[in-house]
Amino acid sequence: MFRIVRPHIFPLLALALALAAGPAASQRVAEPPKHGAPPPFFNGVTPEQGAYYAAGGTSIEHHRDAAQELAEARLLQGQLAALAPQRKGQVDAYVVSVALDSDGVFAREAREAGRVLTARYAAQGRSITLAGPDGRGGPLLARGSPANLDMALARVAELIDPKEDVLILYTTSHGAPFGVVYNYGDEGWGVMSPARLDALLDALRIKRRLLIVSACFSGIFVPALATGDTAILTASSGDRTSFGCQADSDWTFFGDALINQALRKPQPLEAAGREAAGLIGQWEAKGSLTPSLPQMLIGERAKAWLAALDARAPKVASSPVGRPAVSLLEK
Helix, strand or coil, rough: CCCCCCCCHCCCCHHHHHHCCCHHHCCCCCCCCCCCCCCCCCHHHHHHHHHHHCCCCCCECCCCCCHHHHHHHHHHHHHHCCCCCCCCCCCCEEEEEEEEEHHHHHHHHHHHHHHHHHHHCCCCCCCCEEHHHHCCCCCCCCCCCHHHHHHHHHHHHHHHCCCEEEEEEEEEEECCCCEEEEEEEEEEEEEEEEEHHHHHHCCCCCCCEEEEEECCCCHHHHHHHHHCCCCEECCCCCCCCCEEEEEEEECCCHHHHHHHHHHHCCCCCHHHHHHHHHHHHHHHHHCCCCCCCEEEEEEEHHHHHHHHHCCCCCCCCCCCCCCCCCHHHCC
């Protein structure tokens, strides 16, 4: 999960330097920062210690330049300011899609997941993606980090009516037995645990939520976040790994099956979840992989607002994009 890397230049600063260097340089694609030395903390703790610190939202940032951080803050604030307010009397969906690891597969998956979920749930103007550079020339976005995610969720909480609107949160990264891992190049490390996410959403009074967690061991989020007003889908059970997270891929298995395939179709979320689980099972059997056992739980009260949102889904399926995740098995 952690690899040796070269130092990188923050994407906004890199773009400014490229523009100054001339037209040819400005066409260069910003690359996702690669992983460096192991995290200075998380590989050396017991599972109990890891769970304790992750529940507090622990993260470590270092070697951050002040000018780069100012550019990052302006980028994030621009994305937050663009979010539209809710509309009285209807169920508005707010989509937050975040890649908490800088491997390119997660940035690409988070970006397309944001687009698919926005189109499906009519969340145009109410959607934000935190992902950093995708290595394919996509628009500059604020990086996915616990701090940026906190601010995005806090901004959504300012805009929604908690009695009628819905948060749709898509999270993609590597996972650990105590949470989803944050690892941005060699400059940021951390973990988002189920307890941390649950406490954050409760404090912000975001009760209606569709949570989709694409990571190994992500089933640990189900019991911690299950409520009558919550729908949650995860890439695996709490004691299993999921597959497809190679850095040069376009999709993880779960992201491809659920977002790129099932949720592009005009079918209810529950049917889409079953379709995705079936596809993943087929791919894992083809590769003789230990089944990841994706999880899905839909609360009783959530079924009503899900029906309202699912009714907005496009009537015609859109086409999958990118290299299919199952193509990894052909290498």
